[in-house]
Each structure stands twice: as structure tokens, then as C-alpha cells.
Amino acid sequence: MPSKDILYSIGRTSVGQLIKAVDAEKGISYTCPACSQVLILRKGTRKRPHFAHKTLSPNCTPETALHYVFKILLFSKIQKHFDQQLPLEMQWDCPACGGVHTGNLLKKAVKVVLEHNLGTCQPDIALLNEFNCTVAVIEVVVTHAPEQTALDYYKNNHIAVVSYKLKSDEDFNRLDAPILKPDSVDVCKNPKCSKCENYMSKKHLLIIDGNCWKCQAPMKVAALYEGNFSLSDIQLATQYGVLMKLHYSRTLGMKYVANTCRKCGAFIGDHYLFTDYVAVDSYNRQELDAGYYCHHCSSNSEDEDSEDFE
Template identity: 40%
Template sequence: MRPRKGQKNRPHFAHINPTPNCSPESALHFGFKELLYISLLESIDKNMEVNMSWKCQSCDDRHFRNLIKKSVEVRKEFSFGVCRPDISLFDKNGKFIIAIEIVVSHAPEKIVIDYYKKNKVTLIMFKLDSHEDINQVFFDILLPTHVDVCLNPKCTKCGNATVKNYLYIIKGACWSCRDKIKIAAMVSIYGRYSVDAFNKVELELASTYGVDTKRVFSETTSSTYRAHICRKCDFFIGRHFLYSEYILQALYDDKSYDKYDAGYRCIECE
């Protein structure tokens, strides 16, 4: 195949001698692979960055990274026995660190993914649906479909990736006197919890934003727990109304709230 100038002055690929066994699918795969390989090769040679951004499947955040930050060599269809990535990247010690797979119809098999995980190789996938997707190669920031790495800090206990935690300070009214009251909730992609489950640091953080709490006895549940308190009439917000009338309404934008960065938490160690 050879590069041919397209209508928008961007190269696409066409056969020098068309063959009957070359499908549009294989041409799409080949074209994207060749263009990306050339781009990576030139960028490494000129010590330039190749930035990419992706929606992380572990923490749901959008990460940003220089794809070739640790790479000094790029190879195309290099065989590792059990797998042959479309593009492979190697670090200064010759270690295989990144596998790039271009997916048109068939994603890598489990045995291949297991090989990458076992050898701590980052898997980056580009899912292509049409020839228009080839234009992704020319974007200032590459947008891979899948990257199996999370840039969040690792848990010091178990080593798993942590998730971003946010403190919501919800602006509501006391059920008893209707005076202003602030409700605190910690929110992440895995759920939410409030002051009855806060640790000491989280309680202190909420307090700095004007949230008043104390331990109370609930006749409804016949239990003692920490609850939000109205500083004017000392009325407390019970667990049931806390979630239904304050926290859930804030999450669905029916109540005003302020959102603050509250660091990271490990779901596995909770």
C-alpha cells in the first residue's frame, strides 16, 4: 500500500495493486496503524510529546498523559510469542512497557490481555468504526478508547488505585425552624456517605465549612449516631430525611451545593 493525498490534504492508504482479499476493515486498520506508527517514530526521534486523554474505567476521571514519556523505541507488529501488538513501545532499558492495539472488529483475546497484565504492560486500544476515525491520528490530543491504567495514587495498604473523593456542602433549611443549615456528604463514583460514617479528618473538614454535628439518639431507629444539627433550634436531621431531602436532591441538582476536593479513598480497604 502507499499513502495517497485525500481531499482534505491528509493521507489515506490505497493499494498499488488492489487485491480481492483486502477488505475496507483491513484497510482501515492498516491505515491507522501506519499513520500512528510514523507519528510516534518521528515524535520519539525529535523528543516531542504525544499527549493523550482518556476516561478512566477505574475511577471515572479523565486522565491526561504524554504517551511516549518513558519510551525511546517503537516497533510495529513485534512478536512476543503469545501476542503481536500492532505497535509496541520500549523504555531506555529495552523493557516492553506499552502495547497499542487498533480494534476494528476483534478486541485482543483474554490470553493476550493476561500477558500484558502479568508483565505490567499498559494496554492502549483505539476502537475504529469508520474511515473518519483515522483523523484521530492528527488530533493535538489522542483519544484512545481504552487505557488500562489509572493515574490516581495507589493505596498504601493494598496497592490498588484509589478513587477521587469530593465533599459536598449542601445548602438546605432546618425541618423545624426553617433556618439555614449546611449538610455534608462525601461523594465518589462508588457511592456517598454522610457524617454518621465520617472519620475524624472528614468531620474536621466539614466543620471548617460551617457544618454542625453531634451524636444523637433516634427514637425512630432506636440507635445513637452522629447527625446534622440546626445551630438555631438544635433540631437534628435523621438518616431517612438526610438522604431523601438533602443529599439525593443535591446529586440531582435540585438543591444548591458547593463541591470541594477531599482527596482519595480506597474502596478495597473500606
């Protein structure tokens, strides 16, 4: 079923170059990059400029053309970066840690191959290292997601999977951006928790310029969005002028570390730390990088970054 959102917006010139319909001219002949049939240019007012097959081309669909052309354009872009020895930066949302990562797609690779035959599967684009091992693949998805056998193969062979999920020929514009933003990348750059093996999340320590709730003296207050203060958090907060002291909570029946006023010695309990300081927008604050935190088992770590796309 042809989709209304996908137009044939890229054609091939008589010398074999791909051209956007916006840049094409009437009176010149173009062919379809997917099926090689003759295309005619349509520049009307109702739709954005596009091509149409001159005669019916039953084996060609906008989906196959979109898939094919996107793959070729991305491949050429990567090839160009290798030729010029430039990194190719990308950015992705990470489901493993909930953060956003950036990195060089070509970091571990020296070569790019189109439709590389890996036996059990044939990724759209493969990135190979100097030993001819596939280190990453790029899958361009329009209608067909990669087979489970392919995904298993990638996983078992430690091959990173970068996916583009295309909905419209307007997705071609995504390749013009200076930083690539694929729809998914199955690489987390954060360290794994040494206790439970899950990926950790970046942790931020807030330093708030507040006032003591009791004596109103100016008071630097440290807070975390989640988790408890680790020893290194306390050391970091201390460097920024926060006084943290051990207090005993009768309600909780335990000792805990709390922000303490230098002038009157009053301290801020966990509940009020959020409502009276973190949630008060009028207090100036800064956010410090404080290592990593594990959502799964609540442990802290100051491990080093993984280096996949560093």
C-alpha cells in the same frame, strides 16, 4: 465481508506520503497504502470522498487498509511527539474505578516501535523505556481482537494496554484531536484499597448552602454521594462552616455524625439529608475533592495516586 462503513479514504502519493481523499486531486496517481495497487479518486455527491482500486485487488479489504493506515498514522504521531519532546495527553474511562483519567501516554517511554516482536506476541505499537523494556502497547482493533495469550503476556509483564476499536475510516479523525481518546486503557490511576486490594473511586464532599428545616436559619450542610463521613471528611466540612455533631439514633440503635444547626441544634438524619438537601437543586453547592472511597469494602483512604501515566 467488506463493510459499508469503511471506505478507502487515505491513499499514498507518488513520493510515499499518506493523503486524505478530501485533500487529493483528480488526475494525480495514488496507490493503496495496504496493497500498493493503483487507486482512483472518487469525489461524488452520494458518499464522502474516497479511493477505489483501479482493478480488482482480491487480497485487499477496507478493514486491512484501515487497520494498517491507522497504525502508521498513530505511530507517526507518537514519533513526532518524541522528536519534539512533547507529552501526548490521553483521556479514558476507567472500568476499575468508574472514573475518567487523563495522563501522558509517553510518560515512561523513550521510544516507539511498530510491530515489536515480543516472542509470544507482536503488538501493533509498542512503547519502550530506556532499558528497552516494553511499558505500554497500543492495539488497533478492526476485526481481530488481540489473542488471549498476548493479553496474558501483557498482564504478567505489567505492560499497559491501550486499544482503539475502529468501525469506520472516519475514525482517522480521532487522531487529529489534541487529546487522544482510545476506547480502552487498562490502567487505573487511583490507589488500591489497603483492605481488599481493589481500586478505589474518587470521593466528593458536597457543601450545600441550605436552611435549617426547623428554624429556617441559613445552614451549611455536608453530604457524600456514598459512604459514611470519615474523620477527614468531617474536618474538611468543618473548615467550610459545617457543624457536625455526634447524635444517637433510636431507630438504628447507634451513634452517628450528623449536620447540626448552629442556631437551634436540630440535626439532619441520613434520609432527609438526601431528599431535603442533596436533591434540592435550588440550594447552591460546591463539590470538594475528598480523597478515595472503596466500593467493595466501604473503606476510605487518603493514599497517593499511582504514577503510571501521571
